[in-house]
Structures are given as C-alpha cells and as structure tokens.
Amino acid sequence: MRPWIGVTASQQIGGGDLPGAWVATEYTDAVLVAGGVPVILPLGEAGAHGAHMWLERLDGLMLTGGVDVDPAFFGEEPGRGLGEVCPERDALETALVEEALLRDLPVLAICRGMQVMNVTAGGTLYQDLASQGKGALQHRQRAPRWHGSHRVELTPGSKIAEILGLNELRVNSFHHQAVRDVAPGMRAVARSADGLVEAIESRRHRFVVGVQWHPEHMWRKNPTHLRLFEAFVRAAGRREPAAD
Numbered sequence: 001m002r003p004w005i006g007v008t009a010s011q012q013i014g015g016g017d018l019p020g021a022w023v024a025t026e027y028t029d030a031v032l033v034a035g036g037v038p039v040i041l042p043l044g045e046a047g048a049h050g051a052h053m054w055l056e057r058l059d060g061l062m063l064t065g066g067v068d069v070d071p072a073f074f075g076e077e078p079g080r081g082l083g084e085v086c087p088e089r090d091a092l093e094t095a096l097v098e099e100a101l102l103r104d105l106p107v108l109a110i111c112r113g114m115q116v117m118n119v120t121a122g123g124t125l126y127q128d129l130a131s132q133g134k135g136a137l138q139h140r141q142r143a144p145r146w147h148g149s150h151r152v153e154l155t156p157g158s159k160i161a162e163i164l165g166l167n168e169l170r171v172n173s174f175h176h177q178a179v180r181d182v183a184p185g186m187r188a189v190a191r192s193a194d195g196l197v198e199a200i201e202s203r204r205h206r207f208v209v210g211v212q213w214h215p216e217h218m219w220r221k222n223p224t225h226l227r228l229f230e231a232f233v234r235a236a237g238r239r240e241p242a243a244d
C-alpha cells in the first residue's frame with residue numbers, strides 16, 4: 001500500500017473570486033513518483049477543523065512553500081520587511097505540526113514549511129533578511145527555479161547528509177525569511193556560506209526534516225533531489241516507530 005501524504009495548500013482566489021486551495025503539481029508529482037499518494041489539505045472549514053481528522057488517516061505530512069509566517073507566533077511585532085501573511089494557513093499548519101510531532105508522523109517541510117515547523121516547535125525567524133541585515137548571499141534567485149544557485153554545507157552524520165550521500169549540495173533559493181533560533185529538539189543540518197540555516201531536523205523523531213530550498217523544482221533536472229522525497233515516503237510507509 002502506498003503511504004498517504006497530506007500536502008498543505010495555499011489560499012488562492014480562483015474563478016468568481018472564490019477562495020480555494022492551490023498546490024503546485026511539482027510537489028504532488030514528487031510525492032507520487034517517490035511512491036506516495038498525495039492528498040491536498042485545503043483551508044476553509046475543513047482546514048479550521050481538520051488537523052486531527054486528517055492526521056488520524058495520513059501516513060506523512062508535507063508542508064509546502066508560501067507566504068510569510070506571522071511573527072506573533074514567535075513573540076514579535078511585524079517588522080517593516082514582513083510580507084503577506086495568511087492567518088488561516090498559519091493556524092492549520094501549526095496545528096498539523098503539533099499533532100504530527102506528538103504522533104511521530106514523518107514530516108517533510110519545505111521553505112515556508114520549515115519556518116512554520118521551526119516556529120511551532122519553539123524557534124524563531126528572521127522576518128526579512130534584507131531589512132535585518134542578514135544573509136549576504138542572494139537568497140531570492142533570479143535564475144530559473146530548478147537551478148542550484150547557492151551551495152549548502154550538510155552536517156556529516158545528519159539524516160539529510162545520509163539520504164543524499166553528500167557533504168555539500170547546490171540548492172535553489174526563494175526566501176526572504178529564514179530560521180533564526182533553531183527550535184529546542186531540532187538542529188541545523190545545512191548552512192549556506194553566509195551562515196544561514198538551510199535545513200533542520202528533529203533529534204527525537206523518526207523523520208522530521210525541513211529544507212529552506214525547493215527540491216520539488218529540482219528533482220526532474222537532478223534526480224539527487226528526489227531522494228529526499230523517496231526517504232520521506234519510505235519513512236511514512238513504516239507505521240511502527242523505529243525500535244531505537
């Protein structure tokens with residue numbers, strides 16, 4: 001049986017100005033090709049009440065990219081560089097992360113997803129790298145989305161280094177926020193040359209990994225990036241927690 005993977009959606013105003021759910025098919029295709037069944041999790045009433053209902057059935061949770069995280073979640077007022085926020089999405093995704101961590105459900109958190117996961121677990125973010133004087137490299141690349149524009153150094157022995165079989169990797173970069181303080185229980189496992197945290201993973205869970213880059217844009221051109229989705233789906237397919 002293929003594991004069922006919940007994929008969070010953005011709120012998108014569609015035809016007739018109706019709010020809807022939108023997910024780039026690069027995410028759902030990656031889950032499918034990696035062996036899972038992608039299941040889109042919309043906002044609206046289902047999102048407001050759905051975290052528990054969904055996680056009772058899902059085998060894994062994938063948090064996707066999107067708008068900024070409300071700094072109220074880490075005790076800050078909005079800085080002038082803060083972009084758009086979506087309170088409904090913050091509410092759903094923080095509820096999903098809380099319960100997924102309690103259940104030790106595998107989580108793959110991408111870009112905004114890694115930031116939401118870090119904040120939910122007690123960490124903080126830079127609201128805006130430019131106005132806070134952080135991130136000397138270009139983290140909002142103008143190169144095509146599949147292009148690895150900057151390098152990250154992976155922590156030897158980390159899950160992500162083992163999955164990829166590498167000590168460093170070129171990744172794409174589309175973010176103006178970044179992890180500042182890594183949440184207790186998590187650790188930074190990839191950094192860019194300017195010192196930003198580019199990936200985190202939990203010390204306590206079977207598979208809880210966040211990446212700041214967008215592997216879903218890269219795997220078709222470079223199959224190395226599919227390994228992350230494959231390892232995630234494989235972990236989701238194992239219902240019993242590991243013995244260690």
Ligand code: MN
Nearest residue numbers: 139172173212
């Ligand atoms: Mn970056």
